[in-house]
Amino acid sequence: MKLDSKRTALIAGAALVAAALAFALSRAGFFSAPDISSLWSWSLDNWETTSVGASGDAVRVAHEPLALARNLALISAAFIGVLLGAPRVVEIVTRSGRAGAATEAPEDLVKTRRLIDGELGTILSLVRSHLDSNKTYSAALAKGHRELAATTSPDQIRAAIVLLIAENQKMLRETEEHQRRLEESRRQITELRAELAETQELNVRDSLTQVFTRRHFDETLAREANAASATESALSLIMADIDHFKKINDGHGHLIGDEVLKNFAKTMSKHVEEKDTVARYGGEEFAIIMPAVSFAEAKLAAERIRAEFENKKWAIKGGAPIGRITASFGVAQLAPRESAESLLQRTDAKLYVSKSRGRNLVTVDTDTTPR
Structure with a gap:
């Protein structure tokens, strides 16, 4: 069950004031002291207990209620600080794993990360401020305890209790303000994330085709190749290139060329699964990473993409037909102990075999011998 922080603080403050009042009244003689065995349940005085250690010797244990309360408050605040700082630690570790990408991050990405760092810094400052408030509060309680223990005058007792109540109210106000600011920082961090x-x-x-970029392709291929090697599972790669794309750009303009690129990317994405990665490798060249897919299955997927793209009817809006546009493909499967770079080279080589044999073809590298 989750308790409201304000209510919890009120209960704790009221308990401390009640304990101080009971102790003061007892010292002033307003009522007789209770049985010694139950003194610990309400008194702020230190006490000792005796127990038998493992060696059989008597061990005396000193108990200090105020010190215990202070230490618990400090430990709790420190624990909160660790929890609040954990996302920052995770972010630092994550950044160290991709240092190269971080140095090339776009300006808006760097700006957003900087804002998140600023909010996390604000949270840490609030935690430090709360720790300082706890120290001040503990010191005020200790002072009130000393004053109550040293006096029997009702007026002095009343003044000490007023001091305790005032300190408790001050602590409540500071806690509420810390809670408000922490909630605001949490909301800002959620939005920034x-x-x-x-x-x-x-x-x-890729801003034009909306498939993945070359950088993401390189990172994903390396990761999937390592995973496939570790689990001895299949990993296939398709490389594709739109035939005579320069002629399309030169003859019909870059706007038409852009539409061809977008349509080809959409056609490729249509014939793969969600786990597969479609990327624009460069210019009019594309690639598909297919985990847990054999080269035979990858070849079928490439054939479906090739056939659908070949059968599209292209025409300029309000103008003459453009004619047939085709694409060429290379397919290969990761061999045992093969690197991602080697798989990419073999697949790219088969793509250019398709180009050299007349284009609009799918060529497969069936060689999966250990490398």
């Missing part, structure tokens, strides 16, 4: 995720997603997507 959403913005950061969106910016990172845009950063790995």
Whole structure:
């Protein structure tokens, strides 16, 4: 069950004031002291207990209620600080794993990360401020305890209790302000993280075709190749290139060329699964990473993409037909102990075999011998 922080603080403050009042009244003689065995349940005085250690010797244990309360408050605040600082630690570790990408991050990505760092810094400052408040509060309680223990005058007792109540109210106000500011920082960080995720997603997507970028392709291929080698599972790669794309750009303009690129990317994405990665490798060249897919299955997918793209009817709006546009493909499967770079080279080589044999073809490298 989750308790409201204000209510918890009120209960704790009221308990401390009640304990101080009971102790003071007892010292002033307003009522007789209770049984010694139950003194610990209400007194702020230190006490000792005796127990038998493992060696059989008597061990005396000193108990200090105020010190215990102070230490618990400090430990709790420190624990909160660790929890609040954990996202920053995760972010630092994550950044260290992709140092190269971080140095080339776009300006808006760097700006968003800087804002998140600023908010996390604000939270840490609030935690430090709360620790300082706890120290001041503990010192005030200790002072009130000393004053109550040293006096029997009702007026002095009343003044000491007023001091304790005032300190408790001050602590409540500071806690409420800390809670408000922490909630505001939490909300800001949530918004900034959403913005950061969106910016990172845009950063790995090609702005024209909306498939993944070359950088994301390189990172994904290396990761999937390592995973496939570790689990001895299949990993296939398709490389594709739009035939005579320069002629399309030169003859019909770059706007038509852009439409061809977008349509080809959409056609490729249509014939793969969600786990597969479609990327624009460069210019009019594309690639598909297909985990847990054999070269035979990858060849079928490439054939479906080739056939659908070949059968599209292209025409300029309000103008003459453009004619047939085709694409060439190379397919290969990761061999045992083969690197991602080697798989990419073999697949690219088969793509150029398709080009040299007349284009509009799918050529497969069936060689999966250990490398």
